[in-house]
Structures are given as structure tokens and as C-alpha cells.
Amino acid sequence: MRTVRPAGDVEKIRKDLARDLVAEIRTLDKQLTENSARMQxxxxxxxxxxxxxxxxxxxxxxxxxxRVGRADRFPTAAAFANYAGAAPVEIASADKARHRLSRSGDRQLNSVLHTVTVVQIRVPSSPGHAYYQRKLSEGKTPKEAKRCLKRRLADHVWRVMIADERRTTLSVTTA
Structure with missing residues (x-):
């Protein structure tokens, strides 16, 4: 911005607006970094x-x-996947049956699972990438393979959260 020399009044206003936007972006970026550290x-x-x-x-x-709170409120991984909207729903039309993801459930929780799914697909060293590639080699479409991975991740998240809760409960009762 220092090298920009406005030629007229309109350009001066544009430069001032750009400077304000840059300052606002820097402030928001700093807040995001602080929020991430606090969340961690x-x-x-x-x-x-x-x-x-x-x-x-x-x-x-x-x-x-x-979004989940206590994972032990779900009796099974399937119940958790259903709550998250990651459990496939069968759609039948005429003599053809197929599956799609449920449009119900906690949409924000589903969004988190979707983001994790996409990240794992993009990272070649992740177990999700290998699973996704295996599903593609089995003849599934990319959407179907992603749906399978999202369901598998929902099961994994539920198991990890249950294990964490049990470990925390065990440490509290022994202390």
C-alpha cells in the first residue's frame, strides 16, 4: 500500500478503504489464531x-x-451416525435400490464430519485416503466412496469419544 500513489480523490478513497480492509483482516486473523489456541x-x-x-x-x-456433548448418550455407533446424518438412507425407485446420505440429523455435526472426510481424502498418507481408494477400486463412485468414508469416520469419532469418556470416568473414580 505504501507504493501506491493515488492520482485523484477517487483513488485516495480507494486506498483508504483498502487500508481499512487490510487492518480489519489482520485483526480478524489475530482473533482466529487466538481462538484456535484457546480451543486447543x-x-x-x-x-x-x-x-x-x-x-x-x-x-x-x-x-x-x-455438538455431541456426551457420546455415551448414543447406545451404538449407528445411533450416533444417524444423529450426525452420516448413516445412509435407502432410496428405492422401481426395481433399483440405492443409498444416499440422510438430510436430517445435526447439520453442523455433519459438516464437521464432511470436512474431516475431505481432508483425509486429500492427504495420501491418511488411513481415510487408503479406504477411499479401496472403495473406488471396488467400483463405487466417488460420491459413494465419500459416503462410506464419512460413515466410517462417524463410527471412529464415536468410539474415540466413548473411550475418552471411559478413561476420564475411570481416572475420576480412582482418584
Whole structure:
């Protein structure tokens, strides 16, 4: 911005607006960094191991914990996947049956699972990428393979959260 020399009044206003926008972006970026650090420390104080899962950082872990609450309120991984909208629903038309993801459930929780799914697909070293590639080689379409991975991640998240809760309960009762 220092090298820009406005030629007239309109250009001066544009430069001032640009300077204000840059300052606002810097402020918001600093707030995002601080929020991420706070979320990480809060997730760590809960004793959660969700961040060990590829694709789940402090923000995603905080969103999962915040949206789910206590995972033991779901009796099974299937119940959790259904709540998250990650359980496939059968759609039958004439003599053809297929599956699609449920449009019901907690949409914000589903969004977190979708983000983790996309991240795992994009990272070649993640277990989700290998699973996705295996599903593609089995003849599934990319959408079907992504749906399978999202369901598998929902099961994994539920198991990790249950294990974390049991570990926390065990440490409280023994202390």
C-alpha cells in the first residue's frame, strides 16, 4: 500500500478503504489464531484424543465435542451416525435400490464430519485416503466412496469419544 500513489480523490478513497480492509483482516486473523489456541487448550483439558485422528485439529475437535456433548448418550455407533446424518438412507425407485446420505440429523455435526472426510481424502498418507481408494477400486463412485468414508469416520469419532469418556470416568473414580 505504501507504493501506491493515488492520482485523484477517487483513488485516495480507494486506498483508504483498502487500508481499512487490510487492518480489519489482520485483526480478524489475530482473533482466529487466538481462538484456535484457546480451543486447543480447552480440548486438551477435556482429555480428548480426537486430535490424534488425521484431519481433526483443535477447531474440529472443539466443534465435535461441543455438538455431541456426551457420546455415551448414543447406545451404538449407528445411533450416533444417524444423529450426525452420516448413516445412509435407502432410496428405492422401481426395481433399483440405492443409498444416499440422510438430510436430517445435526447439520453442523455433519459438516464437521464432511470436512474431516475431505481432508483425509486429500492427504495420501491418511488411513481415510487408503479406504477411499479401496472403495473406488471396488467400483463405487466417488460420491459413494465419500459416503462410506464419512460413515466410517462417524463410527471412529464415536468410539474415540466413548473411550475418552471411559478413561476420564475411570481416572475420576480412582482418584
Amino acid at each position: 487448550s480447552l480440548v486438551e483439558t477435556t482429555g480428548s484424543t480426537l486430535m490424534k485422528t488425521p484431519g481433526i485439529g483443535p477447531v474440529m475437535a472443539a466443534r465435535l465435542i461441543g
